[in-house]
Amino acid sequence: MSTRDLTYIGVFAALWSAVEISLGTYLHAVSFPLTGVALPTIGLGIALTARRVVARNGTIFAAAALTAALKALSFGGIVLSPMAAILMQGALAEAVTWGPKRPARWRMCLAGALGVTWSVFHPLISQGILAGKGIYVIYLRLIERALDIFGLTATGALVALGLFVLVHLVAGAIAGLLADLVARGALRRIRPELADTEPQDER
Amino acid sequence: MSAKGAALPQPSGREAPRLGMVSALAVLAATLCVAGMLPTLGVAAYAVMLVATSAWLAPEALRRIAGWRVLLVVLSLGAVSYLGAHLGAAVEQPGAWSPMSLALHIVMRVATILLAVGLIAYSLPLEQFAAAMERIGLKNFGFAFGVAVNSLPLAGRTLKQTYHALRLRRAFSTGRLRALRLAATTVVANMLAAADQTVAAAMARGYDPEKQQRRPLPLTSLDAVFAIVAGAIIAFSLYWALHA
Numbered sequence: 385m386s387t388r389d390l391t392y393i394g395v396f397a398a399l400w401s402a403v404e405i406s407l408g409t410y411l412h413a414v415s416f417p418l419t420g421v422a423l424p425t426i427g428l429g430i431a432l433t434a435r436r437v438v439a440r441n442g443t444i445f446a447a448a449a450l451t452a453a454l455k456a457l458s459f460g461g462i463v464l465s466p467m468a469a470i471l472m473q474g475a476l477a478e479a480v481t482w483g484p485k486r487p488a489r490w491r492m493c494l495a496g497a498l499g500v501t502w503s504v505f506h507p508l509i510s511q512g513i514l515a516g517k518g519i520y521v522i523y524l525r526l527i528e529r530a531l532d533i534f535g536l537t538a539t540g541a542l543v544a545l546g547l548f549v550l551v552h553l554v555a556g557a558i559a560g561l562l563a564d565l566v567a568r569g570a571l572r573r574i575r576p577e578l579a580d581t582e583p584q585d586e587r
Numbered sequence: 588m589s590a591k592g593a594a595l596p597q598p599s600g601r602e603a604p605r606l607g608m609v610s611a612l613a614v615l616a617a618t619l620c621v622a623g624m625l626p627t628l629g630v631a632a633y634a635v636m637l638v639a640t641s642a643w644l645a646p647e648a649l650r651r652i653a654g655w656r657v658l659l660v661v662l663s664l665g666a667v668s669y670l671g672a673h674l675g676a677a678v679e680q681p682g683a684w685s686p687m688s689l690a691l692h693i694v695m696r697v698a699t700i701l702l703a704v705g706l707i708a709y710s711l712p713l714e715q716f717a718a719a720m721e722r723i724g725l726k727n728f729g730f731a732f733g734v735a736v737n738s739l740p741l742a743g744r745t746l747k748q749t750y751h752a753l754r755l756r757r758a759f760s761t762g763r764l765r766a767l768r769l770a771a772t773t774v775v776a777n778m779l780a781a782a783d784q785t786v787a788a789a790m791a792r793g794y795d796p797e798k799q800q801r802r803p804l805p806l807t808s809l810d811a812v813f814a815i816v817a818g819a820i821i822a823f824s825l826y827w828a829l830h831a
Contacts, residue, residue: 387796388786390727394734395742395782399774401735402742433775449728450735562768569772574779 389438396434397450400427404455404466420503424473425555427451428499431477432492432563437571439485441478444495448474469506473499492560500556504549606644606710607807613817614640618703620821622696624828627688630695633820637702641709648705661697666690708736715805727796734785741781749773 385393403426411419431444451474452467480495481487487495531541606614614637621633641649749770 385727385796387730387789387794388783390731390796391734391782391786391789392779394731395738395778395785397731397735398738398742399746399778402739402746405739406743406746429771433771437775437779446728446731450732453732454735454739562771565768566771566775569768570775570779573772573776574783 385440385442389440389443392438393434393443393446394450396430396437397447397454400430400447400451400470401454403427403430404451404470408466421500421552421555424469424500424503424552425496425559427470428473428477428496428556429559429563429566431474431499432481432496432560433567433570435477435481435495436486436492436564436567441482443478444481445471445474445478448478469503472506473502476502489561489564492564493557494560495556496558496560496563497553497556500559501549501552504552605712605807605809606707606715606813607810608711608715608804609806609810610813611707611711611715613810613813614703614707617817617820617824618700620824622699624824626827626831627692627695629824629827630692630699634695634699634702637699637706641702641706645706645709648702648709651709652701652705661694661701730789730794730796734782738778738781738785742778745774745777749777 404423407426408419408423411422416422431447434447435443448470452470455467455470477495477499480498481491484491527541530536531538618633618637621630625633638649641652752773753766753770
């Protein structure tokens with residue numbers, strides 16, 4: 385990577401970190417109900433913009449690794465879990481966009497969708513690793529109890545979970561699409577010669 | 588980490604001593620151990636040590652941390668912790684703590700970590716950090732990380748200024764998605780423009796990622812002192828956590 389690529393990645397990681405630190409702290413403090421959708425959507429939007437601007441494989445994961453490292457320096461309760469989540473989101477988005485120099489829009493949308501949806505499953509997986517398989521049994525009992533209390537069926541719960549996942553998928557896809565538009569707009573202002581290159585999985 | 592490195596003179600005209608990478612890692616490790624293991628009084632004592640060290644090595648860090656915004660954030664977190672514990676919300680702290688002691692502990696913990704990060708950020712030259720990362724095999728990671736650390740304040744400022752500029756023009760009350768896209772484009776364009784200046788500065792200094800070789804980790808005269816003191820603090824924290 386050139387000095388310019390490395391600097392751009394560093395700057396995008398700073399932007400992602402600034403959002404995580406400032407907006408994340410605020411949203412967690414006020415217990416905003418959709419923090420789990422909002423933060424990954426913005427973060428991955430920034431990472432995907434970086435991918436489109438830098439146009440190199442490894443950009444998203446490098447930005448995620450830098451953001452995770454910066455997250456370690458931020459104040460807050462436990463930072464290890466958010467750091468792992470950022471790295472996994474970055475790895476998923478990187479895997480989807482890996483290969484072409486300028487990934488097509490559908491790839492950007494898919495990368496955003498998968499990355500943001502990871503935040504649904506991350507707590508379950510990380511808690512399973514930390515607390516052991518027994519935690520899943522506790523969760524299942526809690527869900528059964530909640531279904532009884534609210535008079536819902538298992539099908540209703542699955543539909544609710546499906547809708548929850550769908551919200552994440554749609555938000556991530558929008559982030560991918562916006563990232564493409566934002567990167568083009570920013571490049572048009574800074575480096576016009578690169579702005580109008582059509583993203584078509586070119587190598 | 589100071590991007591300017593040790594080459595630029597301090598405002599007083601005297602070259603202040605600077606942390607090396609070993610000292611920075613020692614401060615970071617000791618801070619995390621103290622924040623995670625020691626009681627409030629221990630964290631407060633460590634914070635006093637950090638204030639004294641910052642006053643000696645990085646007075647700029649103290650000036651920044653003493654600003655009202657940082658104080659507001661620290662106190663807000665304390666207030667939120669107090670309310671959370673008071674209302675019985677799930678707070679990741681031992682349940683036996685009273686709301687006030689929990690809030691005080693979190694305030695001290697946040698202040699200590701801020702002090703340590705400020706000390707490292709304003710006293711460690713970027714060159715030291717990059718050399719350390721290259722030594723452990725993460726080629727060019729150090730450079731990108733240094734850029735990210737130094738760009739953090741700019742990123743925060745740019746986000747805030749862009750948001751306020753669009754809000755004052757009532758952009759969010761008409762087409763929200765369009766306003767969001769415009770805001771994001773402005774932020775990214777501004778950050779890239781700033782990045783181009785960083786690239787020019789790095790190239791003027793002869794930085795070339797392709798030609799980077801593993802360099803020996805430069806040690807400073809402070810490294811040994813900091814390593815010994817931090818080692819003692821970490822050992823004490825571990826002893827306290829295991830026996831208290």
